[in-house]
Amino acid sequence: MTGWLAVAGLGPGAEALITPEVTEALATADDLVGYAPYVDRIAQRDGLRRHASDNRVELERAQFALELATAGRRVVLVSSGDPGVFAMAAAVFEALEAGPAAWRDLDIRVLPGVTAMLAAAARAGAPLGHDFCVLNLSDNLKPWSLIETRLRLAVEADFAIALYNPRSKARPEGFARALTLLQDLCRDERPVIFARAVSTGEESLRVLPLQDARPELADMRTLVIVGSSQTRLIERPAGPLVYTPRSATVSVEAP
Numbered sequence: 001m002t003g004w005l006a007v008a009g010l011g012p013g014a015e016a017l018i019t020p021e022v023t024e025a026l027a028t029a030d031d032l033v034g035y036a037p038y039v040d041r042i043a044q045r046d047g048l049r050r051h052a053s054d055n056r057v058e059l060e061r062a063q064f065a066l067e068l069a070t071a072g073r074r075v076v077l078v079s080s081g082d083p084g085v086f087a088m089a090a091a092v093f094e095a096l097e098a099g100p101a102a103w104r105d106l107d108i109r110v111l112p113g114v115t116a117m118l119a120a121a122a123r124a125g126a127p128l129g130h131d132f133c134v135l136n137l138s139d140n141l142k143p144w145s146l147i148e149t150r151l152r153l154a155v156e157a158d159f160a161i162a163l164y165n166p167r168s169k170a171r172p173e174g175f176a177r178a179l180t181l182l183q184d185l186c187r188d189e190r191p192v193i194f195a196r197a198v199s200t201g202e203e204s205l206r207v208l209p210l211q212d213a214r215p216e217l218a219d220m221r222t223l224v225i226v227g228s229s230q231t232r233l234i235e236r237p238a239g240p241l242v243y244t245p246r247s248a249t250v251s252v253e254a255p
C-alpha cells in the first residue's frame with residue numbers, strides 16, 4: 001500500500017459546500033489530521049484514525065501528516081474553507097521544503113474548498129464582481145506596519161478588500177486601527193459587509209456604510225468585505241444586495 005497526503009478544504013461550514021472530491025478523499029483515508037474543530041466536523045467511521053491538534057502547532061501538524069504518509073498511510077489534513085488560503089497547504093510545503101528528501105517522492109494533493117470570502121460574497125450579492133484584493137489582518141506572522149501599507153495601497157488602487165482574521169480576543173486593537181485607517185482613507189458612502197459564521201446555524205450578515213462600522217461587529221468567525229468606490233446597494237424588502245459593477249468608471253491616479 002502506498003501512502004498519500006491530501007490537504008483538503010472543508011468549506012465555510014455547511015456540508016453541502018464540501019466538494020465531492022474532498023468527500024471521496026475522506027472516505028478512503030486511514031488518518032484524519034487537523035485543528036480540533038475542523039476534525040470534529042467529520043463523522044467518525046470504522047478504520048479512520050483521528051488526530052486533532054491545537055491551532056498553534058501548524059508546522060508540527062504538517063510534519064506529522066507527512067510522516068504518516070511516508071509510513072504508508074492515506075492521510076487527509078483538513079483546513080476550513082480552502083486549504084491554500086491562510087491555511088495548511090502552505091505549512092505543508094514549508095515543512096516539505098525543509099524536511100527529508102524522501103518527502104519529495106510522496107503523492108501530495110491539495111483539494112480546494114469554498115473559501116470564506118466567496119461564501120460571504122455570495123450571501124451579500126456580488127461585491128467581488130470587479131477587481132479585489134485579500135488581506136489577513138492577523139499580525140501573528142507579519143508586522144502590523146506591513147498590514148497598514150497594504151491597506152493603504154489597496155484603497156489607493158480602488159480594490160474591494162476582503163479581510164480574513166479581522167479580530168481576535170488576543171488582538172482586539174488591530175481591527176480598530178485598520179477600520180479607522182479605512183474610514184480616514186475612504187471618505188465616501190461605500191458599504192462594508194460583516195459576514196459571520198457563513199453557512200452555519202449561527203450565520204449573520206450586516207451591511208452598513210463604512211463610516212458607520214464599529215470594531216465590535218467583527219470577531220474571529222467574521223469575514224469583512226469593504227467595497228471599492230464603485231460598490232453599491234440595491235435596496236429590497238428582503239435586505240440589500242451589494243454588488244460591484246463589472247466595469248470600472250474611474251481611473252486611479254498614479255502615485
Ligand code: SAH
Pocket residue numbers: 012013079080081082083084085086087114115116117120163164165166195196197198199200219220221222223224
Ligand atoms: N482557509 C480558510 C481561512 C482560514 S483563516 C478559508 O479559506 O476560508 C480564518 C478566518 O476565515 C476567520 O477568522 C474568518 O475571517 C474566516 N472564516 C472562516 N470561516 C468562516 C465562515 N464560515 N464565515 C465567515 N468567515 C469565516
